[in-house]
Amino acid sequence: MTDAARFTAFDWVEGKRPEWSGWNSHIWYLAETAWREYRSAEWYVKRLRAEGFTVEESSGGMPTAFSATWSNGAGPTIMAYAEYDAVPGNCQAAVPWRQPRKGLSRFAGGHTDPHSALGMGSLVGALAAKAAMEKHGITGTIRFMGEPAEKVRGSKPIHAAKGYYDGLDAIISFHPFYMLPLCNTARWDTHCGPYHAAIYEFLCEAPQTWLTDVVTDAAGAPIPAAHTSARAPGANDAVVTMYTLSKMMRDHMLPHTGTWTLNETILASGQATADNLAAQMAMMMFAARAPDVAMLKKIYAVLDRNAEAAAAAAHCTVKRHWVSKSKPGLANHAMAEITYRNLERAGAPRYGAEAVHAAQALQKELGIDPMAEPFADELNELVPPQEAERRLRKDLPSWQTHYTSDDYTDMTWFAPTVRFYIGRAVLKGPPGFSYPEWALNALGGIPSCIDPTVETAGKTIAGTIIDLMTDTARLAEAKEEFRVRREAAADPHPWCDYAPPIDFPWPEYVETPRGREWWIPATATDRAMERD
Structure with a gap:
């Protein structure tokens, strides 16, 4: 049958x-x-x-x-x-x-x-x-x-x-x-190995308290954010500092073995015009892949420290939101x-x-x-799992148990x-x-x-x-x-201890009077690429 x-x-x-x-x-x-x-x-x-x-x-x-x-x-x-x-x-x-x-x-x-x-x-x-x-x-x-x-x-x-x-x-x-x-x-x-991803949210919600113990040329001005006053650095500066610190320290976080990777994306920044106003909010996500969870914990210990330093320098608060803890x-x-x-x-x-x-x-x-x-020769070949494993292990250290x-x-x-x-x-x-x-x-x-x-x-x-x-x-x-x-296994249980991260500013399509489009509108350059 x-x-x-x-x-x-x-x-x-x-x-x-x-x-x-x-x-x-x-x-x-x-x-x-x-x-x-x-x-x-x-x-x-x-x-x-x-x-x-x-x-x-x-x-x-x-x-x-x-x-x-x-x-x-x-x-x-x-x-x-x-x-x-x-x-x-x-x-x-x-x-x-x-x-x-x-x-x-x-x-x-x-x-x-x-x-x-x-x-x-x-x-x-x-x-x-x-x-x-x-x-x-x-x-x-x-x-x-x-x-x-x-x-x-x-x-x-x-x-x-x-x-x-x-x-x-x-x-x-x-x-x-x-x-x-x-x-x-x-x-x-x-x-495949474990993975962690987290969003660091920087908020500058009290820019008026920036350098309150310093006499400025705007002291006593009727407008708190006078154009003659130095403003708080704000959330954009926090993200830039976080980005720079983490790029700089990446070479020192772990030896480049085990094919671990750390990638970042800025989900939101600024929320202010080019005026003398501090950027109120910025979010940056870091995603790390590693062969084992010990490496991930070291990576995020460094990222947490960088986030606190960046927030302090930019007169912001920071909060970490988990996107994924995957086994x-x-x-x-x-x-x-x-x-x-x-x-x-x-x-x-x-x-x-x-x-x-x-x-x-x-x-x-x-x-x-x-x-x-024109197609790659490998597409015609079936590879037994044991042989694929042998080929995969050729370039991996013997201690490494997981990959990609x-x-x-x-x-x-x-x-x-x-x-x-x-x-x-x-x-x-x-x-x-x-x-x-x-x-x-x-x-x-x-x-x-x-x-x-x-x-x-x-x-x-x-x-x-x-x-x-x-x-x-x-x-x-x-x-x-x-x-x-x-x-x-030492740890058979799920790692997820967070709510679904659905309420963050993830890129998406939107409906406008122009119709359905990406949140970044098409430009003349995009339209010029279209052929009949």
Whole structure:
């Protein structure tokens, strides 16, 4: 029955391609960014309800999250999930030249990984498995989660802490590949590491008390902020000082081993005109990736100290708001083996003549002689998890147990979990040539180039769900491995101890008399990039 059910699922994926290809393009064009994926989440909720799922909207107190369930009777509960957040500053049309989506600023959101295909591959797999379960009488439950704000590892720590992953028998995590050797394979031992992100909020709410013990040339002036008076530095100065201190001290915080990273973004600044008024508020977020939590604690001890110094110098107060405390991943070999077997059955992504033509047009646009076979050779190769692990470890120190960043890791502490990667369209280039970021983003939106990723992922997920529903011995093996690994861990509990960080000034689309646009309006430069 398992083979027959798998064939049914694979046929469903192939037969429904025109539909899910259109769905994927729709999410890709929405390109909504972290914590503001309103239309994307709404689409998933409507689609899942139309497919017979019961859906809880705004799960975990997050407006763009959801939790969906479909059951065909008693049996295992297997979970997959969608992500759908895009990245600010990456607006790109699905064309083989640099152009923002029509009417939008080039600084609007765009799908880089792309999470549009991540979510659609997972949805296609879940729906294909559902169709096979209905046809062949396979009992069990499919859970499908909507996970916003992955780019700041946002929702999964919150869902974990609020019990949304309790009671699951297995979890399937898919991502389009973003680095070698993790292409058409599954992780084995070295999973993603922990991550912390926090916003430092600087407020200058009492500028009149700046240097009150100093006689100034504006003493006794009827206007407190007289133009002849030195004003308080304010929040902009605090952010600049925080930024400079942290850049300067980055070289001293930790040795450059273990591939840790620290990135920052200014979410808001000023809130004052260019007048003699102190900037009232500024917010800056720092996000850190590291192989272990001890490193993260050291990084944030330094950041906290820098924030206090910056606030004192600029006559501000400062408060730290957590955005994410995300755990390192827990491996499961049994799940990796089950999933990789289904990847072998699905086969590597296959690119047709239309995809080749699009790739060649992009190469020509960039001044490269179009190649007969423009896609990277690695996209055709399946890599067993053990071999991918061997290649991954070649450049890592022996003590390092985790590498790179993604918040699927919070799920791994609740049920046996697989993390697997499917190739996405990337191009060969002349020696020493690097493609611009927009080129990769464009390929992620051109259906003939991205649909093969969604198809392979959908088949792999559907086959894995069917195996887990029907092979009780193999599922039991995965669950026992999970039990042993979790019991051996020093800290198995969720780290999230904060509310969903939804009320901060995250970049977003807005409705204006000009229509729907990015919060940074399109300019003449953006419009000039559009081609007919």
